[in-house]
Amino acid sequence: MSFESMISRRLGDPPACDKDAKALQFIEEMTQNADGVQQNVLAEILSRNAQTEYLKRFNLDGITDRETFKSVIPMVTYEDLQPLIQRIANGDRSPILSAHPISEFLTSSGTSAGERKLMPTIKEEWDRRQLLYSLLMPVMNLYVKGLDKGKGLYFLFVKTETKTPGGLLARPVLTSYYKSDHFKTRPYDPYNVYTSPNEAILCADSFQSMYTQMLCGLYERKEVLRVGAVFASGLLRAIRFLQLNWPQLTHDIRTGSLNPKVIDPSIQECMTRVLRPDPELADFVAKECVNENWEGIITRIWPNTKYLDVIVTGAMAQYIPTLDYYSGGLPLACTMYASSECYFGLNLKPMSKPSQVSYTIMPNMAYFEFLPHDPNSSGHARDLPPKLVDLVDVEIDKEYELVITTYAGLCRYQVGDILRVTGFHNSAPQFHFVRRKNVLLSIDSDKTDEGELQKAVENAIQLLHEFNTSVVEYASYADTKTIPGHYVIYWELLVKDPTNSPSEKVLNQCCLAMEESLNSVYRQCRVADNSIGPLEIRVVKSGTFEELMDYAISRGASINQYKVPRCVSFTPIMELLDSRVVSVHFSPSLPRWTPERRR
Ligand code: AMP
Numbered sequence: 001m002s003f004e005s006m007i008s009r010r011l012g013d014p015p016a017c018d019k020d021a022k023a024l025q026f027i028e029e030m031t032q033n034a035d036g037v038q039q040n041v042l043a044e045i046l047s048r049n050a051q052t053e054y055l056k057r058f059n060l061d062g063i064t065d066r067e068t069f070k071s072v073i074p075m076v077t078y079e080d081l082q083p084l085i086q087r088i089a090n091g092d093r094s095p096i097l098s099a100h101p102i103s104e105f106l107t108s109s110g111t112s113a114g115e116r117k118l119m120p121t122i123k124e125e126w127d128r129r130q131l132l133y134s135l136l137m138p139v140m141n142l143y144v145k146g147l148d149k150g151k152g153l154y155f156l157f158v159k160t161e162t163k164t165p166g167g168l169l170a171r172p173v174l175t176s177y178y179k180s181d182h183f184k185t186r187p188y189d190p191y192n193v194y195t196s197p198n199e200a201i202l203c204a205d206s207f208q209s210m211y212t213q214m215l216c217g218l219y220e221r222k223e224v225l226r227v228g229a230v231f232a233s234g235l236l237r238a239i240r241f242l243q244l245n246w247p248q249l250t251h252d253i254r255t256g257s258l259n260p261k262v263i264d265p266s267i268q269e270c271m272t273r274v275l276r277p278d279p280e281l282a283d284f285v286a287k288e289c290v291n292e293n294w295e296g297i298i299t300r301i302w303p304n305t306k307y308l309d310v311i312v313t314g315a316m317a318q319y320i321p322t323l324d325y326y327s328g329g330l331p332l333a334c335t336m337y338a339s340s341e342c343y344f345g346l347n348l349k350p351m352s353k354p355s356q357v358s359y360t361i362m363p364n365m366a367y368f369e370f371l372p373h374d375p376n377s378s379g380h381a382r383d384l385p386p387k388l389v390d391l392v393d394v395e396i397d398k399e400y401e402l403v404i405t406t407y408a409g410l411c412r413y414q415v416g417d418i419l420r421v422t423g424f425h426n427s428a429p430q431f432h433f434v435r436r437k438n439v440l441l442s443i444d445s446d447k448t449d450e451g452e453l454q455k456a457v458e459n460a461i462q463l464l465h466e467f468n469t470s471v472v473e474y475a476s477y478a479d480t481k482t483i484p485g486h487y488v489i490y491w492e493l494l495v496k497d498p499t500n501s502p503s504e505k506v507l508n509q510c511c512l513a514m515e516e517s518l519n520s521v522y523r524q525c526r527v528a529d530n531s532i533g534p535l536e537i538r539v540v541k542s543g544t545f546e547e548l549m550d551y552a553i554s555r556g557a558s559i560n561q562y563k564v565p566r567c568v569s570f571t572p573i574m575e576l577l578d579s580r581v582v583s584v585h586f587s588p589s590l591p592r593w594t595p596e597r598r599r
Contacts, residue, residue, distance in 0.1 A: 023134060027362075035427060041367050045366075058073055073411050075388065088166070105118040109446070119340040132346065139347075140350050144307065151195045151224055152224070158202055159172050161175060196213040206529060215271075219281070228333075235323065242289065246289035253281050256275045256276045305327070307351070308331070313337075314435060333347075345362045360431075362428075367404065373401050443485040456515075460514045462513070463502070464506070471492070472494045475565055477490070484532050487514075492539075511536065539584075544576075
């Protein structure tokens with residue numbers, strides 16, 4: 001069988017060009033020999049990092065085989081590595097985790113003690129990440145034809161960056177990527193042409209950046225073949241932005257001038273090449289936007305869009321109905337699975353429905369192990385050290401937590417993602433992203449766990465003490481019906497002295513007090529990105545949580561084991577809670593946030 005027919009039999013239609021054929025062949029080679037590649041990756045990581053402080057602790061003495069590695073190196077979490085990471089951040093340049101110099105820190109949206117985790121990285125990691133990026137379009141071209149005949153409207157943003165005390169940059173992985181030469185001076189590729197100019201993507205002011213990207217997207221509306229953002233929440237923010245700003249945008253298109261609020265000189269300079277008066281286009285956009293009904297707005301404004309390129313797996317699945325509404329049900333393509341720690345893999349069937357998306361982990365990216373996860377048990381058998389399974393040995397339908405060993409020096413590091421095996425591509429397993437461990441609430445890139453919510457409630461309760469009032473029970477809910485979405489916390493209060501109950505103002509302040517104690521990613525989304533709205537407290541009638549328990553028991557819950565669900569999403573429960581609401585309160589102002597870390 002020829003290579004082309006082999007690929008088309010396994011993945012889709014034949015490759016679109018030679019470059020694609022090479023990329024697809026690479027995927028085939030890596031996945032056919034997944035175990036051999038994994039073995040080599042581990043040996044390479046262990047031998048090059050043999051003299052690091054971390055590996056020397058375990059007396060590996062240059063041994064690079066799997067069995068020894070597994071028997072001597074422990075599985076760790078970020079908190080275990082934090083003291084070492086802090087030393088690197090403080091300027092210790094000795095080889096602590098990696099033999100290669102740490103080039104910068106990537107700030108994860110996962111937090112530790114309220115602050116973004118700092119992931120050390122090395123320069124050459126970009127080559128690996130770039131390689132994964134280079135596989136995405138060749139796969140997509142197997143399923144969607146003619147993507148070289150137009151452009152992608154992608155809303156891409158950089159975020160603020162800081163320096164650690166030792167002078168290393170700390171910034172999100174995509175900010176690092178967009179600012180790198182890999183992105184800025186990428187060679188022309190007809191399959192990867194964006195409507196957004198680099199100058200707009202690289203502008204740190206989110207209004208100017210979004211405004212310019214939207215304006216360019218409107219000018220080139222007929223050329224746009226795909227519309228995307230990294231996560232679903234980002235694309236919906238862009239739609240909301242259009243709803244709020246179309247009068248000014250159409251004014252600019254009509255007159256060929258640029259909104260005076262866009263003051264970034266490099267954007268102003270590049271927009272002189274884009275701006276032209278086009279009253280017909282302005283009329284068209286205004287007519288569509290003034291219409292109350294925004295159903296299908298994406299395909300009305302960008303009629304040649306073939307699919308939306310956004311991640312809607314995991315926490316982002318909550319946005320699928322809204323995206324369907326605005327796009328008239330266009331396919332949603334989830335192309336890759338990645339993190340600040342490491343880029344993991346890609347979706348070989350990017351046109352599959354979100355609920356059926358599986359990611360194939362590329363065995364060359366890092367050394368991958370899997371901790372069996374029993375969804376029905378809260379922990380693992382005590383005393384027995386957990387047994388990690390290798391990439392090629394995972395079993396279909398089982399759930400695992402991902403554990404990685406990276407070139408940058410993370411060894412047997414628990415990422416915190418729970419994955420389920422759905423099948424194999426050659427010998428490489430494919431995974432459905434089930435969820436992130438311990439995440440209760442998420443709107444954008446924020447992740448709030450049960451402990452953080454509990455702490456936030458406790459802090460807010462302080463304000464109720466002088467009113468002799470306590471919170472009997474609470475539950476939460478991520479409300480994504482509005483854009484931006486926001487956290488809703490249901491409170492049942494016990495007011496011991498009705499003549500001195502907390503006022504409206506005090507309860508509003510409680511909302512703010514909760515926000516103040518949530519982690520820095522939440523506060524950044526609220527303050528800098530505007531991607532989360534004010535936190536809401538809904539006070540429910542006394543006795544509501546008992547009714548909730550009665551309801552759960554009527555559906556078969558055990559009285560002994562019943563626990564108040566700290567996050568609710570099941571419609572009948574939310575209907576019950578909402579029908580008992582006596583007052584609603586919103587955070588009156590923004591919580592504090594600065595790019596500087598508190599620790
Ligand atoms: P960060 O470290 O902030 O870049 O976040 C990485 C995390 O985002 C991963 O560990 C996952 O929990 C989540 N994530 C990344 N890609 C996907 C995806 N395709 N589907 C679902 N969740 C994802």
